[in-house]
Every structure is written in structure tokens, then in C-alpha cells.
Amino acid sequence: MTPGLQPIIPVILSGGTGTRLWPVSREAHPKPFMLMPDGQSLLQKTYLRAQQTSGADRSITVTNRDYFFSSRDTLQQSVSDTSGCVFLLEKNGRNTAAAITMAALYAAEHMGGPSLLLVLPSxxxxxxxxxxxxxVQQAAVLATQKRxxxxxxxxxxxxxxxxxxxxxxxxHPGYTVxxxxxxxxxATATAYVQSGEYLWNAGMFCFEVDTFLHEMGLHAPEVLSACQACYAAMRGQTGGSGQGLEIPDALYAQVPSISIDHALMENSDQVAVIPADIGWSDIGSWTAVRDLTPGDADNNRSNEDSIFIDSQNTYIHADQRLVATVGxxxxIIVDTPDALLVSDADSVQDVRQVVSLLKQKQHPAYQLHQTVARPWGTYTVLGEGARYKLKRIEVLPGASLSLQMHHHRNEHWIVVSGVAEVTNGENVFRLASNESTYIPAEHKHRLHNPGPDPLVMIEVQxxxxxxxxxxxRFEDIYGRTN
Structure with a gap:
């Protein structure tokens, strides 16, 4: 941070599902959690970049409540001290104007009105x-001038x-807009580039909290007042230390769903722009992902070992299997354990239509991967058919599933490795490797890992x-009770 400037508080917007990047990006595991070729997710890169550029040990993340635990885990992997970080949790998103306004209201109360907000998509x-x-430092200079x-x-x-x-x-620096x-x-885009007067809109912003709220009151008062009502209803919650604050859904639904560009930036006369040559990409399609990997002599690319024979300009993204192409x-070929995408490289923008059809058919592949992350660990569906499902469950050390019950299914648990503490009806007992238990329908039950190592077990439903x-759910340490 430049001496004399106000503190810069990163605001991370993490709400999009990235339907054009299916089958890796899915509703329950969206684009921000996708791993790039270096093994870091886009969200992790955003947290690291926010800390490097702002020097702040505080941040505000606005995200869907379903992504809270994964987002918090990512933050903890990226930042050593999360005590000044908070998550504002939406049940249903209301676009960027609402998200940024909620973050600004929180910052005004808890982080000081003169603070600068640095708004970054995840x-x-x-x-x-x-x-x-x-x-960012150039933007901060203009932001202190009420821009x-x-x-x-x-x-x-x-x-x-x-x-x-x-x-x-x-x-000085930058330009008015x-x-x-x-x-x-x-044709218009070509003319824009040739003129030298136009820049791509990256959707990143920097401004003083008080300036932003003032301008919202002038140009989007209906958004501001509705967000203020939401924020007033949140005041009883405690945040910080990487915790989540629930935005009340009924009140939030009354906030107009509008982008910050349409609500404010296109209307205010205080808008400025900093030109930036920063190696930016919005990773909006599989061709953008493809271009992150160097090509061979025939411009073929792959994220893993693949075989190309008489192939040109072909990209393979494979998770677990060897993929070979001939002629x-x-x-664009994207292979995951439960779904395969094959697309002409010039048609990748239409991948979202696949997701729409899967949603219409209620096919689980639009929402879930074969391996699903949970606050306590992961489960992987190994197989399923009429009246049965087979899962591999991994529970992190010290973690617990909720105390729960099922109306329609029975479960057999077999411990593979680690130690399981099992609540089965009125009984609480431990199981070691190769031991098992049977849980009939309508029985309350819970699984806890009391040991220092991951607990791995097979569940047969x-x-x-x-x-x-x-x-x-009757009890849950992650706040997911019915």
C-alpha cells in the first residue's frame, strides 16, 4: 500500500457457475474452484493476488451459502491469518450491484468508512x-479523489x-470514462481496437466505501435501500475469523437484480479507468483454458499425458484416463469420471446448452461430480442401480457428519482405514479397519472421525x-440442520 493511502480491503465476488466450462465446472463445484495447470484454483489465485496487491490481512467474500465451506478452505490454504476475513452468504444471488453494496455496508461498519474496496471477481x-x-496503486490514488x-x-x-x-x-493517472x-x-470490435480509445471491461473496481455508498444513493437508491434493510436484519450475527454471515433471503429477494455497471458505473460522472496490461483472462470457455497450455508442432495440447496421431489443433483435458485421438x-475433448465433452473448438460457447438440457432432464451431472466435497470431507459414488448405491466416504480428522436419519434407505458402513466413532440409534461405539455396522431406515445416526488420520469407509445404500x-438433520456442527 502506498504511504498515506487508506487501507485497501479486497472484496471477492464468487457466485458464478461457469456453465461454459462443463463438465469440470458444475453447480455444486463451480468455475472458481477449477484447478489451473499449476494446481491452484481460480479462487485461490484470487485470494493470493488480493493479498499481494493490497497488503491487507482482511477481506470480504460474497458467495453462495452452498460454497461457504469450500471457499473458507481455499482461503485458509491461501492466507495465514483469516481473523479479519468474513463471508457474506447469499442463498440466491441478486447480481453484482447487490453483492458489492452488501460488502460496502459491512466494510463501513466494521472496517472504517474511509477504507478503499478492491472488488475482484473470483x-x-x-x-x-x-x-x-x-x-491497483494507481487506482487507489484516483479513489481517494472520490472517483x-x-x-x-x-x-x-x-x-x-x-x-x-x-x-x-x-x-493523472488514468482517464475519465x-x-x-x-x-x-x-466489425465494431475491430474498429474499437484500431482506434486505441477502447479497453476491455474486466469487471474489477476500486473506490472508497463512503464514495460508493453516496453514488449508489444518487443513482441506484432502490438497490441501496433494499440492501440496507437486509444488512440491518443481519446485525445480530457475529462474523470474523473466516466465519459466514447469512444474508436474509426473503429481504434479499426484494433487492433489484442488476449489474453494478448498469446500476451505477454507466450513470455516475465520477467514473475513471486505469488501463492495465496484466495478462488477464476471464477463463470464459474451454478455448481460454486450452490456451494456457503450450501446443506441440501441430498445435495439439493436453493437461495430462495423451496421444495424438494425425491430429491438429486438438485439446484434451482428462482427469483419470489416457485419451488418444486419431485424425x-x-x-476440444474434456473427460471426467462421469461425463465426456467433445466439441468443435469454434462452438465451445454453446456448451451451456448442454447444461440447460441436463437441468431440464434433472440429470445429476449438471450439479454434482462423482466425487462431492462436503464440510467434513468427500464422498465418491462408485456405482448405483435399482435400489442400491455404493459410496466411498472420506472423513477428515476431527470432522463429523450430522446426526441424521433417512426415511427410505438402509445403510451398511464398512471401515477401510482409520477409526470411526458411530452413533447408531441409542448406541455409540467405535469401529476399526475391516469392521462394519448396519443402520436401518428411520434410525438416527452419526459418523465421527476421532483419530489423527483420514477415515475411509465404504457405504452401501x-x-x-x-x-x-x-x-x-437433527444436529450439525456446520449449521445445516433442517
Whole structure:
């Protein structure tokens, strides 16, 4: 942080599902949690970048409540001290104007009104962090002058998938914003790039808390007042130390669902832009992921060992299996344990249509992977059929599943490794490797790992209905009771 400037508080927006990146991105494991070629997720990279550029040990993350535990785990992997970090949890998102306003209201009360907010989407990639840090410091200078600052990316090509910002009068540093424009056609995008007056709209911002709330009151008072009502209803909750604060859903549903660009940035006369050449990508499609990996002589690329024979411009993303291509041209192939995508590279924007069809059919592949993360660990569906399902369950040391009951299924638990503390009806006992227990339907039960090592077990379900929604929770250390 530049001496003399207010503290910079990162605000991380983590709500999108990334349907164009199916089958890796799914509703329960969305785009921010996707691993990049270096093994870090986009969300982890965002937390690391936020800390490097702001120097802050505090942050506000606005995310869906279903992503809270995964997001908190990612934060703890990225930042050594999370005591000044908080999560604002939406049940149903209301777009970026609402999310940023809720973060600003929290910051105004708990982090000091003069603070600067640095708003960062959680699903972007920035390859040149030092250049981004320099751009943030330039933005901070303008923000202290009561400007609402956005970051404009220097365009490297005509791009029809991004919005654009037209620069106006020069400032020191940056420019005023002449106008925001929506995604153009190719001819218009080409003219924009050739003019030198237009930048890509990256959706990142920097401004003083008080300035932002004042401008929202002028240009989007209905959003501000509805968010203030939500925030007033949240005041009894305690936050900090990486904890989550629930945004009341009934009140939040009354907040207009509108982007921050439409609500404020396009209307305020205090908007400025900092041009930034920072190696930015929004990772909006599989071609963007493909381009992160160097190609061979025929421009074939792969995230793992793959075989290409007489193939050109083919990308393979495979999790567990060897994939070989013969005679392919211009393909994107994404292989996961339970779903396979094969797409022409020029049609990857249409992958979202696959997700729409899966939703219509209520097929679980739009929402869940074969391995599903839970606050206590993971479960993997090994197989299923009529009246049975087989799972591998891994429980982290010290973690517990909820005290629960199922109406329609019976369960057999077999310990593979570790020690299980089992509540089965009125009985509490321990099981070691190769020991098992049977839990009939309608019995209250709980699984706890009391040991220092992960507990691995096999669960065999049998019954008339085996859906994940057949769970009645009575007690839960993660706040998920019915």
C-alpha cells in the first residue's frame, strides 16, 4: 500500500457457475474452484493476488451459502491469518450491484468508512501480478479523489465476448470514462481496437466505501435501500475469523437484480479507468483454458499425458484416463469420471446448452461430480442401480457428519482405514479397519472421525429411494440442520 493511502480491503465476488466450462465446472463445484495447470484454483489465485496487491490481512467474500465451506478452505490454504476475513452468504444471488453494496455496508461498519474496496471477481486469471499491483496503486490514488475506478484491459485482439470502455479525458493517472458499451459484433470490435480509445471491461473496481455508498444513493437508491434493510436484519450475527454471515433471503429477494455497471458505473460522472496490461483472462470457455497450455508442432495440447496421431489443433483435458485421438481436427475433448465433452473448438460457447438440457432432464451431472466435497470431507459414488448405491466416504480428522436419519434407505458402513466413532440409534461405539455396522431406515445416526488420520469407509445404500435429499438433520456442527 502506498504511504498515506487508506487501507485497501479486497472484496471477492464468487457466485458464478461457469456453465461454459462443463463438465469440470458444475453447480455444486463451480468455475472458481477449477484447478489451473499449476494446481491452484481460480479462487485461490484470487485470494493470493488480493493479498499481494493490497497488503491487507482482511477481506470480504460474497458467495453462495452452498460454497461457504469450500471457499473458507481455499482461503485458509491461501492466507495465514483469516481473523479479519468474513463471508457474506447469499442463498440466491441478486447480481453484482447487490453483492458489492452488501460488502460496502459491512466494510463501513466494521472496517472504517474511509477504507478503499478492491472488488475482484473470483474466476479471472491475472498472469502479471506485479503489473496488476501497480495498477491497483494507481487506482487507489484516483479513489481517494472520490472517483469510482474500474480497470480496463489493453485489448490484444478484436473480441466479441467482452464489453468495452471508451476512454475520455486524461487524468493523472488514468482517464475519465466516456462510455461503457456492450459486447460488439466483429466489425465494431475491430474498429474499437484500431482506434486505441477502447479497453476491455474486466469487471474489477476500486473506490472508497463512503464514495460508493453516496453514488449508489444518487443513482441506484432502490438497490441501496433494499440492501440496507437486509444488512440491518443481519446485525445480530457475529462474523470474523473466516466465519459466514447469512444474508436474509426473503429481504434479499426484494433487492433489484442488476449489474453494478448498469446500476451505477454507466450513470455516475465520477467514473475513471486505469488501463492495465496484466495478462488477464476471464477463463470464459474451454478455448481460454486450452490456451494456457503450450501446443506441440501441430498445435495439439493436453493437461495430462495423451496421444495424438494425425491430429491438429486438438485439446484434451482428462482427469483419470489416457485419451488418444486419431485424425482429429479443431476439437476440444474434456473427460471426467462421469461425463465426456467433445466439441468443435469454434462452438465451445454453446456448451451451456448442454447444461440447460441436463437441468431440464434433472440429470445429476449438471450439479454434482462423482466425487462431492462436503464440510467434513468427500464422498465418491462408485456405482448405483435399482435400489442400491455404493459410496466411498472420506472423513477428515476431527470432522463429523450430522446426526441424521433417512426415511427410505438402509445403510451398511464398512471401515477401510482409520477409526470411526458411530452413533447408531441409542448406541455409540467405535469401529476399526475391516469392521462394519448396519443402520436401518428411520434410525438416527452419526459418523465421527476421532483419530489423527483420514477415515475411509465404504457405504452401501439399499432402499426404494436413494436421493441425497432424503436426509433429516437433527444436529450439525456446520449449521445445516433442517
Amino acid at each position: 474466476d479471472h486469471l491475472v498472469g502479471q501480478v506485479e503489473a496488476f499491483a501497480e495498477a 469510482l475506478v474500474t480497470f480496463g484491459i489493453q485489448p490484444s485482439r478484436p473480441e466479441t465476448g467482452f464489453g468495452y470502455i471508451q476512454t475520455g479525458e486524461p487524468l 466516456s462510455r461503457f458499451v456492450e459486447k460488439p459484433d466483429l 482429429t481436427r479443431n476439437l 439399499s432402499g426404494s429411494y436413494l436421493g441425497e435429499d432424503d436426509i433429516v
